[in-house]
Amino acid sequence: MSDAPLQTVTNAARLLKAFLTREESLGVSELARRLGLGKSAVHRLLTTLAAEGLVEQDPHTGGYRLGLVVFELGEAVRVHMDLHAAAGSVLAHLREETGESTQVGMLDGHDVVYVDRLESSHALRLFTETGRRVPVHCTSSGKVLMAFAPEPVRERYLATATLARHTEHTLTDPDELRRALATVRARGWADAVDEREIGVASLAAPIRDARGVVVAAIGIGAPVSRFRAIPRKRLARTVVEAGEAVSRRLGWSEEAPLLEKES
Amino acid sequence: MSDAPLQTVTNAARLLKAFLTREESLGVSELARRLGLGKSAVHRLLTTLAAEGLVEQDPHTGGYRLGLVVFELGEAVRVHMDLHAAAGSVLAHLREETGESTQVGMLDGHDVVYVDRLESSHALRLFTETGRRVPVHCTSSGKVLMAFAPEPVRERYLATATLARHTEHTLTDPDELRRALATVRARGWADAVDEREIGVASLAAPIRDARGVVVAAIGIGAPVSRFRAIPRKRLARTVVEAGEAVSRRLGWSEEAPLLEKES
DNA sequence: GCCCGCGTTCCGGTGTGCGGAACGCTGCTG
């Protein structure tokens, strides 16, 4: 958290994350500039990481890019998301039923990471990709995840997060957001219309693991135009049911809350 | 290359790779044992990596597992595989045509890493998963990739790799493998029957990028029983054509070899 | 209760990683 010793490792981690910008490949000098480190330090980091296969050097340009081992590690993470197995067919069913793009997201810090998705078959579709990171406060998935997060987590988020304004509809006041989250918690689903990007709407519901803890959110995203055409209540019901279907596959049963743990 | 200074970073990398065993979560002591490091060192590594989101601690067991950032990074790698976009529909077409599981693999060191795949619809199917690592010398994809690799790479591989025997049909003699690779190079495709596992057969062909360099292999895998039923020539032709289709999408044109582009 | 294992913390000495400067190279540009 606050303390992160091993600055070399921290630098290595930051170096890797620099590649999240999805640029094809990055050079030593460029990286040194972005990280605020000396060229030699960056070069040493890169050769070390290259020896381990985490990055590789483009033999033509001399630049560096992420290595296949990183891909491999990423896939290893995916495997542990029983989520992936549990959500697969439900996502397909949800897309079929609504005709829109569907996603599964998990909370990581102040962001939502999409871990799975299926795209709408409409020509005008919401484009998402797995591994993409989006803010909590202006997405339906984010609101669901934060609404059902443990209170300390939620309060710390509200206290520390910068609620960046993306559009005129973005909730940027912590108190306002707190109230919105309470509503979400009460009714069991969240929506977000024009809050992150004008013209984009989404609706999401929670996914619970066997202990009943909300570990992910499932939702759909669509152009506002089509979104408006569907009765909100009905759509919410569909999405909530999808969330419950996934939860059930993860071992959650609504009747028998079994096991200790709050509630 | 051989020298990897920054041993802390090396340790961090090895630590991450320890999670490739796909165990749910690993403890500090266990990791310390596997890596041959002190507990305190491992603990420091883990807290540092956790601060960066590369690993996370299971609040219930106290153990550690890979974090969502790793997943994110993995997905970032996938994006750069134009391969992924190029191969998608071709994989589907190939599966439809052959009815068998299809994969795309890339060379990484002495291994092949599957970066994409589609499974057969047969009940008895070859099971693969993306991110999985398999040996070069006893797989059709591996043989294709090594056959078309630059000669120094190939020779170094033949000189240094340990050609582990998996079955009685595995090629374990470097000279024998060298001859096999020459054949592959000459005819443009490779097969492997009972070489990695009894009862499993596969056939693969190269994928070239815009410069004509072989960057990946596309292939199918099937039970030997079904494999035998299809005329080998015809099957090879189908797979080779699939490889050419992907290569064309990557900008490779057989007639007009390499061309300088952009600036 | 005991003990063994866990994850965590503390500390001091040493060997390691840092920044700065210099190298050879390539591709511009005048």
Next chain:
DNA sequence: CAGCAGCGTTCCGCACACCGGAACGCGGGC
């Protein structure tokens, strides 16, 4: 063609960041 301005790479010596070992509090099982 010389000059230059980038690049990736290498070298070096001092400062201090990291390693190992030992000790802590805790929880679960003979």
